[in-house]
Amino acid sequence: MKKLYTLIKNDLKLIVRDKTLLSFLLLPPVLIIAFKFLTPILVETAPILEEYRVIIGMFASIQTAIMFGFVTSFLILDEKDENVMNVIRILPISGFYFILYRLLFATVFSSIAAYAMITLSDIAHPGNLEAILLAILYGMTAPTISLAISTYAKNKVEGMAYFKGIDLLLMLPIASFFVGSSLSMVFSILPTYWVFHFYETSYNDAPAFEFFAVGFCFFGILISLLLFQFRKRVFGR
């Protein structure tokens, strides 16, 4: 417990002393407020958007959820860059503890932020249970992003590029709502396809829980694979 406290304190220092990380950490509440106030204005000026509320909700929630994954990945990238990873590996506690605790925190914070976006911003409310389930799915993007970036990016410049790429990939399945149903399935190879479709069906009062189930398993498998890769590539030698 004392060690956990030390880790949290240390990570907070590292985040607060880095302008980029701090701003990414503060972005979710800013986004929530911005979407809360801007969406009604937007819908009023362009009434056609009323039909697309749930799409706006998907987009707003994913943007909110990914920030914590980004922050975590950059903490780890810094440790790789500064060679601190080697020191962590020779500590009498498992280096994996360092990583797992961060992934857990990032997941929890991402979930909370996504939940706040879904329920507080009044963009598109899917129902209470559905909001919680959606928040869990959105939260799972955090460890996915953290692990993908910190395993494969060699430095922070690459990390930033990866982040943009991953952000785009995660948003891409929104396109599935604008193409014919046959083409729509193409996007199912991305985990957020299942998240977005669960959101959409929930918002239209016909929640399809199979979307949740597949999304949950999809992220679960993806995270396990990435954890395995991380272990091999970052802690492996």
Next chain:
Amino acid sequence: MIHTKDLYFKYPGAAQNTVNGISFDVGAGEIFGLLGPSGSGKSTTQKVLFKLLSGYQGSAQIKGKEITDWGKELYSQIGVGFELPNHYLKLTALENLAFFQSFYDEGLDPMELLKMVGLEKDADKKVGEFSKGMKMRLNFVRSFAHNPEILFLDEPTSGLDPSNSRILKDIILDLKNQGKTILITTHHMEDAEELCDQVAFLSEGEIKKLDSPENLKLEYGKRTLEVRTYGSNEPVIFDLDQLKDDKSFLELVQSGEIKTIHSKEANLNDIFIATTAKK
């Protein structure tokens, strides 16, 4: 304390072994020097010994227990001073030390440690603003901040000025006096000669020579004496074993013409070149 026997290590995907069948023993309270050209496998050997690299062949033991049988508890017993500085650049020196120390049961006072290497004034400065030598000194004190029995030091004096290098060497000797066992690598042969009880010359992953610096100096040296006089630019060479009966030497001593006198035992630099030269 540290024991290796026919130790081999190959990096995944490498064509050849980087550590190629080395055997050595470091007793309690000894300083053992791993010397050798850049790329000869010194750091690799160390990394195998503190389990940063896995998948070796042969035997490598710490305190009588095979490396593979050690778990994380190994790291309370040993301390590692890495070759390259590794600190959180956004944290201060003191924060860095305190953070890593918090994972051990035992610990020396971080401020005292900084004082030992002249960093007390920089304790609250971010390590990102440190010079290379300052980072290396911080690396060094962190290696024994948890008071381990065995220390691995990879080029601890690299990038240091002569006075700081002196301070570090005195601390290393002091740690030896406290009974610590130390495995050190260095490119400074004078340091090795001063600090080490035994040195091993490594070349292409093999130990070419292993002995105490004194023995090596005698073995590779010539038993001659070189005298330079004010009268001549050419030195006069005498055989050490014949010296007591050498009239011309005694005359030279009495003449008051002597500028310098040197016995020609080898120094570790010569031995380094002789033992590690590639054929």
